[in-house]
Amino acid sequence: MKHLTDDDEIELMRLLHGELPEAREHALRERLRREPELAAAYARLEGAWQALELPPSPAAPPGFAARLAARARQPAAAPLSWALAPAWVRATAAAALVAGLALGVGAGHLAGRPVFDEAAAIGGVGGGGVVGAPEPSLAEGYWELLGDLEGSSAAVDGVHP
Amino acid sequence: MGTDSVKAAADDPGWEALARVAAGDTDAFTRLVECHQDRLLRLCDRLLGDPEEARDAVQEVFLKAYRKAAEVRPQGQVYTWLYRIAVNHCLNQLRRRKLVRFLRWDDPAEAAAAPPFDPPDAAPDPEAALASRRRWQRTRQAIAELPANQRAVLVLARFEGLSYRQIAEVLAITEGAVESRLFRAMRRVEATQERESSRVSRKEG
Numbered sequence: 627m628k629h630l631t632d633d634d635e636i637e638l639m640r641l642l643h644g645e646l647p648e649a650r651e652h653a654l655r656e657r658l659r660r661e662p663e664l665a666a667a668y669a670r671l672e673g674a675w676q677a678l679e680l681p682p683s684p685a686a687p688p689g690f691a692a693r694l695a696a697r698a699r700q701p702a703a704a705p706l707s708w709a710l711a712p713a714w715v716r717a718t719a720a721a722a723l724v725a726g727l728a729l730g731v732g733a734g735h736l737a738g739r740p741v742f743d744e745a746a747a748i749g750g751v752g753g754g755g756v757v758g759a760p761e762p763s764l765a766e767g768y769w770e771l772l773g774d775l776e777g778s779s780a781a782v783d784g785v786h787p
Numbered sequence: 788m789g790t791d792s793v794k795a796a797a798d799d800p801g802w803e804a805l806a807r808v809a810a811g812d813t814d815a816f817t818r819l820v821e822c823h824q825d826r827l828l829r830l831c832d833r834l835l836g837d838p839e840e841a842r843d844a845v846q847e848v849f850l851k852a853y854r855k856a857a858e859v860r861p862q863g864q865v866y867t868w869l870y871r872i873a874v875n876h877c878l879n880q881l882r883r884r885k886l887v888r889f890l891r892w893d894d895p896a897e898a899a900a901a902p903p904f905d906p907p908d909a910a911p912d913p914e915a916a917l918a919s920r921r922r923w924q925r926t927r928q929a930i931a932e933l934p935a936n937q938r939a940v941l942v943l944a945r946f947e948g949l950s951y952r953q954i955a956e957v958l959a960i961t962e963g964a965v966e967s968r969l970f971r972a973m974r975r976v977e978a979t980q981e982r983e984s985s986r987v988s989r990k991e992g
Contacts, residue, residue, distance in 0.1 A: 632970070636966060636967075639966070639969065639970055639973065640966070643944065644950075645950070645951050645966075671977075674973060674976055674977045677925070677926070678945050678946075678976065679926055680833060680923055680946065681923050683825075683828055683829035683832040683838070683841075684828070684832075684838055685825055686842075686845070687842075691817045691818075691821045694820050694846055694849050695813045695816050697846070697850065698813060698853040699813055
């Protein structure tokens with residue numbers, strides 16, 4: 627049994643779509659008569675093609691064109707662009723950006739400094755850390771929180787055995 | 788205007804109408820829309836698989852055409868140019884839809900299998916109507932599983948009846964590329980159809 631090549635299949639597709647020149651179409655039809663495997667492949671392709679079916683599409687609703695023409699008459703919204711903004715808007719935006727950056731940098735700088743622990747200062751329950759010590763890492767904080775929760779649930783258990 | 792443009796303008800009076808649109812003649816625009824609205828609606832519906840989305844897409848396509856009317860150089864037929872705008876718009880829409888599904892973590896297979904709204908079939912026999920609906924659903928699924936560029940070629944060939952040369956013109960690719968995309972599309976379609984028919988026979992057996 628002869629195996630079909632991609633070229634054979636492409637040729638069959640051209641035949642199906644009426645894209646073959648007359649001489650090539652004639653030659654291929656001759657082959658289809660002689661080669662059952664080729665004929666089977668053509669039948670399969672034709673079947674797959676014909677099976678592609680969709681319902682009729684809905685027509686455009688009445689007045690569609692007129693409504694669209696009215697929409698087209700409306701001036702298109704101007705694209706938003708900094709270049710089109712008045713000078714004072716651009717200056718204000720730039721100032722706000724600089725102020726925001728400065729604030730961010732300042733806050734970051736302060737975050738690195740020792741933090742005053744209000745709870746420790748008033749003699750209440752401390753934050754669990756030494757005042758002035760470097761901030762615990764996220765993982766450390768998580769374990770600490772788990773420890774606190776276990777402690778509190780133990781206390782609750784103690785009250786209500 | 789080059790010789791091609793002059794020839795194109797002579798071949799298709801639609802270019803003259805488009806020149807009037809470019810000059811701000813909205814009546815000419817209304818006539819242009821009326822002339823092409825149904826075929827563009829059909830094309831967008833086939834590509835997007837959703838009649839509502841297709842209607843919105845056609846509006847956008849015509850508005851783009853209105854805005855670009857002054858820039859276009861007559862070449863071929865007006866409908867080819869409109870088809871190109873429509874195909875590009877729908878392919879962008881499909882990409883956007885894919886991105887939205889990705890961001891929402893939707894299952895693409897589930898989305899493709901979602902039953903769409905189909906108009907009632909005119910067949911008096913309910914069984915025949917049901918069979919039609921099943922065929923439409925299978926076709927929609929087969930189309931939905933194709934990559935966007937193969938989908939466009941298949942829809943233009945199968946449902947718009949365009950020749951390879953016309954498809955090449957619409958998509959601005961070579962006829963060889965049309966052929967190879969169509970070939971790959973049909974391979975996938977056949978695989979989907981086989982998978983579907985074996986699923987049905989398993990269910991029935």
